[in-house]
Amino acid sequence: MSIGAQPRFRLASLPTPLQELSKLRDALGGGQRCPRILIKRDDLTGLAFGGNKARKLEFLVGDALRQGATVLVTSGAVQSNHARMTAAAARAAGMKPALVLTSDAECPALQGNLLLDKLLDAEIHFIRANADPLLAIGDQEAARMAEVVSDLRQRGERPYLIPVGGSSPVGALGYVTGTLELVTQLFQMGVAPSHLYYANGSRGTQAGLVLGAKMYSAPYRIKGIAVSGGEPEKTHRAVRIANEAADMLGVTSRVSAEELLNDQNYIGPGYGVATPGCLEAIRLLACCEGIFLDPVYTGKAMAGMIDHIRHGAIDPSDTIVFLHTGGTPALFAYADEFSEQCMR
Ligand SMILES: Cc1ncc(COP(=O)(O)O)c(C=O)c1O
Known part of the structure; x- marks a missing residue:
């Protein structure tokens, strides 16, 4: 079935803007040392403060409604953007949200995404955080999800299970x-x-992104910056997801593991732990352009991109795109990490 014929429930304000980061370029050495940088503002998708999940959820909610679901069930870390946006999507589509969230704390601070989950009146089940700091979620979360789903069924609900990250x-x-949208914008800009x-x-x-780039002949190489561990399993998962999506669409394009770039040098001590480079990137983009990144995902991705630029990995005559995937509500849960920097 073609992409236009897939069940879809509109949640996002699209297309999101594609903007030039000229002052960031100046701050990174200007045209002699830094490529031209464009930013794709998927932090502005709308839906409960926006982010990449709005695009995924349009298709997931479309599928859930087609199946007659009454509750969207998903999991994530206590500050999960995906959980917040799934809860909002459930409400927008007339369903209820149920979340399994991992946390170290006995009583996690009602801040950032968790505050929004509560305002959305999501049914929240807490479990302990994963023993491996590199991973966002662990095995015990699958077992808890199965319990929650079975309990919802007993209560007469029809749960629709969304895997972590909507992946x-x-x-x-x-x-x-999203790739078709970006490729169209780039074509219109002539870059x-x-x-x-x-x-x-x-x-x-x-x-x-990788499947879309093949289908729509995108000009760019796709450079993923990892924010958590889990290799090589995650690469195998991404290959499987991309190729099953290709099957769903009836296209012949196929993705292989070698095509999936995942730079693991910017994770730092663990998932959700803001590194100095991440904090620097957040401050730099805020001060240069008035745009906020987040401390878990986009701050680390920008830190990686800036480091590549500083090390001369990209030709200054090139143009590059940074995909801003959102996550900004989590900023408010990281006030302590910023307070030392801000007081300087
Ligand atoms: C803000 C943000 N950026 C990037 C990602 C990564 O997306 P994915 O899980 O599809 O790799 C997430 C996932 O939760 C996110 O919340």
């Missing part, structure tokens, strides 16, 4: 259409960027 073949369609930078988490975004 499934259906969810990946969001960045197949052919050499690279697209973005943050890699559960990898559904990557699956959609």
Whole structure:
């Protein structure tokens, strides 16, 4: 079935803007040392403060409604953007949200995304955080999800289970259409960027971006910056998701593991731990351009891109694109990390 015929429930304000970061370029050495940088503002998708999940959720909610679901169930870390946006999508589509969230704290601070989950009156089930700091979620979350689903069924609900990050073949369609949107904007601007930078988490975004790039002949190489560990399993997952999405669409394009770039040098001590480079990137973009990044995903992705630029990995005559995938509500849960910097 073609992409236009897939069940879809409109949640996002599209197209999102594609803007030039000329002052960031100046701050990174100007045209002699830094490529031209464009930013694709998927932080402005709308839906409960925006982000990449709005694109995935349009197809996931379309599928859930087609199946007659009454509750969207998903999981993530306590500050999960995906959980917040799934809860909002459920409400927007007339369903209820149920979330399984991991947390170290006995009583996590009601801040950032968790505050928004509560305002959306999501049913929240907490479990302990993963023992491996590099991973966003662990095995115990699958077992808890199964319990929640069975409990909802007993209560007469029809739950629709969304995997962590919305990373499934259906969810990946969001960045197949997102790629068509970006390629169209680039064509209209008359530019052919050499690279697209973005943050890699559960990898559904990557699956959609790489499949979409093949389907629509995108000019750029796709450079994922990892924010969590889990290799090589996550790459295998992204390959599977991309190729199952291709099957759903009836296209012949196929994705292989070698095509999925995932730079793991900017994760730092663990998932959700803001590194000095991440904090610097957030401050730099805010001060140069008045645009906020987040401390878990886009701050680390921007830190990686800036580091590549500073090390001369990209030709200054190139144009590159940074995909801003959102996540900004989490900023408010990281006040302590910024307070030392701000007081200077
Ligand atoms: C703000 C933000 N950026 C990037 C990602 C990574 O997307 P994916 O999980 O599809 O790799 C996420 C995932 O939660 C996110 O919330």
